[in-house]
Amino acid sequence: MKRQNVSDAVIRRLPRYYRYLDDLHGKGIVRISSSTLGEKMGITASQIRQDLSCFGEFGQQGYGYNVEELRTEIGHILGVDHHHRLIIVGVGNLGHALMQNFRFHDAGFILEAAFDVSPALAGTQVAGIPILDMAELERFVLEHRPDVAVLTVPHSAAQSTADRLIDLGIRGFWNFTNVELVSDVKNVRFEDVHFADSLLTLSYRITRR
Amino acid sequence: MKRQNVSDAVIRRLPRYYRYLDDLHGKGIVRISSSTLGEKMGITASQIRQDLSCFGEFGQQGYGYNVEELRTEIGHILGVDHHHRLIIVGVGNLGHALMQNFRFHDAGFILEAAFDVSPALAGTQVAGIPILDMAELERFVLEHRPDVAVLTVPHSAAQSTADRLIDLGIRGFWNFTNVELVSDVKNVRFEDVHFADSLLTLSYRITRR
DNA sequence: TAGATTGTTAATCGATTAACAATC
DNA sequence: TAGATTGTTAATCGATTAACAATC
Numbered sequence: 001m002k003r004q005n006v007s008d009a010v011i012r013r014l015p016r017y018y019r020y021l022d023d024l025h026g027k028g029i030v031r032i033s034s035s036t037l038g039e040k041m042g043i044t045a046s047q048i049r050q051d052l053s054c055f056g057e058f059g060q061q062g063y064g065y066n067v068e069e070l071r072t073e074i075g076h077i078l079g080v081d082h083h084h085r086l087i088i089v090g091v092g093n094l095g096h097a098l099m100q101n102f103r104f105h106d107a108g109f110i111l112e113a114a115f116d117v118s119p120a121l122a123g124t125q126v127a128g129i130p131i132l133d134m135a136e137l138e139r140f141v142l143e144h145r146p147d148v149a150v151l152t153v154p155h156s157a158a159q160s161t162a163d164r165l166i167d168l169g170i171r172g173f174w175n176f177t178n179v180e181l182v183s184d185v186k187n188v189r190f191e192d193v194h195f196a197d198s199l200l201t202l203s204y205r206i207t208r209r
Numbered sequence: 210m211k212r213q214n215v216s217d218a219v220i221r222r223l224p225r226y227y228r229y230l231d232d233l234h235g236k237g238i239v240r241i242s243s244s245t246l247g248e249k250m251g252i253t254a255s256q257i258r259q260d261l262s263c264f265g266e267f268g269q270q271g272y273g274y275n276v277e278e279l280r281t282e283i284g285h286i287l288g289v290d291h292h293h294r295l296i297i298v299g300v301g302n303l304g305h306a307l308m309q310n311f312r313f314h315d316a317g318f319i320l321e322a323a324f325d326v327s328p329a330l331a332g333t334q335v336a337g338i339p340i341l342d343m344a345e346l347e348r349f350v351l352e353h354r355p356d357v358a359v360l361t362v363p364h365s366a367a368q369s370t371a372d373r374l375i376d377l378g379i380r381g382f383w384n385f386t387n388v389e390l391v392s393d394v395k396n397v398r399f400e401d402v403h404f405a406d407s408l409l410t411l412s413y414r415i416t417r418r
Numbered sequence: 419t420a421g422a423t424t425g426t427t428a429a430t431c432g433a434t435t436a437a438c439a440a441t442c
Numbered sequence: 443t444a445g446a447t448t449g450t451t452a453a454t455c456g457a458t459t460a461a462c463a464a465t466c
Contacts, residue, residue, distance in 0.1 A: 011410060011413055011414075012406075012410060014409070014410075014413065015403070015405065015406035015407075015409040015410060016406060018409065019387075019389075019405070019406070077413065078409045078412050078413050078416070079412040079413055079415070079416030079417075080409070080412065082412070082416055084412060084415065084416075092306070092310065093302070093305055093306030093309050093310055094303075094306040094310060096302055096306070097301070097302030097303040097305070097306045098404075100302050101301065101302055101303060102404060102405075103405075104408075106405065107405055107408045107409055107412060108412060109408065109412070147415060148411065148415065171415060172411055172414070172415040173411075174407070174408055174411055178228075180228075189411060189414045189415055191407055191408070191410055191411035191414070193402065193404065193407050194224070195307075195311060195402070196224065196228070196311075196312075196315065196316055197221075197224035197225060197228070198224075198383070198400055198402055199313075199316045199318065199383055199400070200223070200224040200227065200287045200289070200316055201220060201221060201223075201224060201400055202357065202381055202382075202383055202398060202400035203287050203288040203289065203291070203293060203316060203317060203318070204220055204223065204286070204287050204288055205220075205381070205398045205400070206288070206293065206356060206357065206380060206381040206398055207287070207288030207291055207293075208288075
């Protein structure tokens with residue numbers, strides 16, 4: 001596998017390829033050409049072939065791609081077979097919603113525990129996942145070494161909570177707070193889900209037709 | 210205001226400018242130059258000036274930009290002063306979380322009502338917003354003419370619900386389902402929040418350091 | 419074999435950055 | 443006025459698309 005500095009644009013398209021291939025596989029489709037896939041996805045066949053060529057050679061001339069095989073390969077590139085461990089920090093409405101609805105397993109993650117400051121929540125479970133008191137964070141993280149923390153804490157606690165987790169060795173953050181987090185520790189990755197930015201983009205588009 | 214085909218890349222940066230300017234304004238900062246703002250945001254001064262020039266001239270030579278004024282201008286470009294009306298369709302955990310936590314007003318939206326199939330929810334309120342039965346959707350939409358629907362329905366109901374709403378005249382969708390929606394009706398806009406794609410991107414980045 | 423389709427190289431297109439005259 | 447900083451034009455860089463030899 002090559003993977004010499006793959007551009008951000010390519011990386012952001014990978015999950016979408018994965019989604020489409022998963023869907024095709026679910027429909028029992030065995031093979032697909034870049035042109036057919038491109039048509040379905042609304043992108044060019046060239047782009048698909050160019051994107052894939054960043055990681056290797058997955059097709060066969062005259063045939064195209066084996067759907068299941070390519071799905072597995074892209075899953076591998078994305079790291080879904082890594083079984084990254086993950087904790088949720090902040091069990092408000094959103095944290096709760098993710099615990100109950102989000103299919104962490106499909107993305108290759110194992111949700112190990114959730115944390116909240118509220119004493120009323122500590123000791124309870126949601127969807128079989130224990131909710132622990134924030135005071136137990138240090139002990140738990142040092143013992144279980146999760147890879148990723150989901151940040152669903154209030155605005156005001158965002159950066160300080162992130163700092164605390166970075167100190168404990170966590171390097172991946174799925175950030176749902178509206179705060180832009182910073183850290184000068186090496187290899188820390190923030191993936192932001194900025195609801196407000198998304199809605200404002202929609203606002204722009206519907207404001208002028 | 211010019212605004213001749215502004216690129217997607219520029220549009221997606223606007224909310225971030227808005228956020229930073231709002232923050233600076235909140236801190237009482239009156240003026241800022243493109244270079245200072247660029248430094249804060251981690252982008253070039255050139256890019257900021259180039260982006261803004263798509264919409265007009267908001268600065269002053271030798272001075273820079275008035276923070277409050279530029280914030281207002283970008284808000285205007287984004288349409289936050291349009292007071293778009295919005296409904297939530299699907300009051301599961303996520304819909305509920307948005308109703309309670311998300312500051313729709315800050316993005317210039319007015320949340321008018323929520324809808325759910327569950328008879329147990331119909332007639333209740335969350336955060337002062339009434340939840341109505343899905344059977345009331347047609348009547349309500351034709352009467353109140355909301356601009357945007359937030360789709361927080363299950364996977365399986367996504368496309369059919371969208372179609373139903375498009376029929377009723379809704380053209381903007383804030384889509385939280387993991388489904389890629391389609392419509393051949395003109396001017397329909399889907400803004401997707403694909404949680405899974407976002408998490409997979411993070412997975413990619415932490416898998417190889 | 420003939421047809422189809424890949425992976426890759428080259429061409430094009432668009433977006434970002436640099437430079438600078440205009441001017442507050 | 444001198445210094446600072448804009449808006450814009452030109453240069454560069456990167457990403458997308460097209461073309462095609464290789465080959466299943």
